[in-house]
Amino acid sequence: MAERTERIVVVGGGTAGWLAACRIAAAAPSLSVTLIESPDVPVIGVGEGTWPTMRATLSRIGIGEAEFLTACDASFKQGSRFDGWRTGAPADRYYHPFTAPADVAPTDLARLWNPRQGAFAERVGVQPHVCADDLAPRQPAMGDYAGVLNYAYHLDATKLAALLRRTATDRLGVVHLCDHVTGVEAADNGDIAAVVTRASGRIAGDLFLDCTGHAALLIGGHYDVAVIDRTDILFNDRALAVQVPVAPDSPIASQTNATAHDAGWIWDIGLPHRRGIGCVYASAFASEDEAAATLTGYLRRTAPDVDAASLRFRPLRFRSAHRERFWQGNCLAIGLSAGFLEPLEASAIVLIEMSIDALLDGFPADRGAMDLHARRFNTLFRYRWDRIVDFLKLHYVPSRRDQPYWRAHRAPASIPDRLRELLALWRKQAPSPADLNHAHEIFPAASYQYVLYGMGVAPPPPGVVRSGRQDAGLAALHQVAQRARVLTASLPTNRACLNAMRVPDPVVQKALHV
Secondary structure, eight states, X not given: OOOBOOEEEEEOOHHHHXXXXXHHHHHOTTSEEEEEEOTTOOOOOOOOBOOTHHHHHHHHHTXXXXXXXXXXXXXXXXXXXXXXXXXXXXXXXXXXXXXXXXXXXXXXXXXXXXXXXOOHHHHHOSHHHHXXXXXXXXXXXXXXXXXXXXXXXXXXXHHHHHHHHHHHHHTSOOEEEEOOEEEEEEOTTSSEEEEEETXXXXXXXXXXXXXXXXXXXXXXXXXXXXXXXXXXXXXXXXXXXXXXXXXXXXXXXXXXXXXXXXXXXEEEEEOSSEEEEEEEEOTTTOOHHHHHHHHHHHHHHHOTTSOXXXXXOEEEEOOOEXXXXXXXTTEEEOGGGTEEOOSTTOXXXXXXXXXXXXXXXXXXXXXXXXXXXXXXXXXXXXXXXXXXXXXXXXTTTTOOOOSHHHHHHHOGGGSOHHHHHHHHHHTTSOOOGGXXXXXXXXXXXXXXXXXXXXXXXXXXXXXXXXXXXXXXXXXXXXHXXXXXXXXXXXXXXXXXXXXXXXXXXXXXXXXXXX
């Protein structure tokens, strides 16, 4: 009989390791879950944006929303706002919200939208109106993870890892070893039989999760799985990050703000006690000093009460790349060990969630089933990484900015073949589910529409819209305007809602168990 998969060894902590440990332990209490975390490797701590999927993830782990919001200094995120990406003009702005557009067929929606009547996202959905007023997506009295609009979170990633660690060890029975991995012991069939640690010795397992970040100790160091470089498509490879204090009564933005500059873009994420801001740039088009000057100028414009010269900029280096395979033998790479793409659209944490979900949905009962599950996983996630690359590139290609960086992004050789074909098609018809028909699409057709039309791409020719569908579509757009007025008048601000939902700390009132 094949050896059953019963002992899960997670190598590495951080968001990836602790999310994996919590999800597996909560979903399958009969499994043995051990997490080995080096005491000398700090949490990177700049992944501050999630997708709405995080609400289900936290619920499955058993973490209440008030506990999470308090422990992680978190706030609500309802999408992204892009400033200056099309031309750089002061009025150049569009939203990519999380809530789907009006309930109209995507092709009809594009035909019915008239650019003279307003920006696409604001015309077809209510969420941009809510975001413009810094409003929450819910009322404080609603149940956990419930809202009138779809939402995710901004958070302190270091505090998230700490909350997950407490949950895993105090509530879910995960064994935590604070130790250094010094070696890998291979089995005769090429699997990993055990990892060797400095203080705890040999830790055997049936399935190993590599959550060691860029070090990739198992998938890279042991198995030497190749890396696929995507920097020929996505040029950014540097960032300068800074934390900016805010007044306790200041507005909290409802979305990630992404502001374009001559050689990249700036993220701006609002939390209750600070803003996380970072200047992303391509070193081939700007120096670190130029990036620092760009970031300083942004801080002086958007945080005039803060002494920008007193803040410390943290330099970060990365490249957009991912593994050729993510599951090799009995080792699955999750998080940065699997890959990383520039932080546009916050794909890092959601890929961790999706990897864990896919593992649990197709969990290998024994070693005999593992290779089949690995092949399926690798096929699925290569597709997902490719689609994220396409979607991120879409943010650059329609730009009319004229700096060398932006011109290089429009060069045909830098545009993936599939995206180039779709862009040609979308000049004639709107993005629709027929163009994105994989069972596991990562971005829906609506997301492509938000970006395309936000970036100023003209909608397709009117074509034929049957009378009944046109009337229904116009009625739906009218309802959008009515609902926007109702919600902007009734929803609380982000800060008011968060203040009402947060609980006094002492480690979140002993994890709300008092």
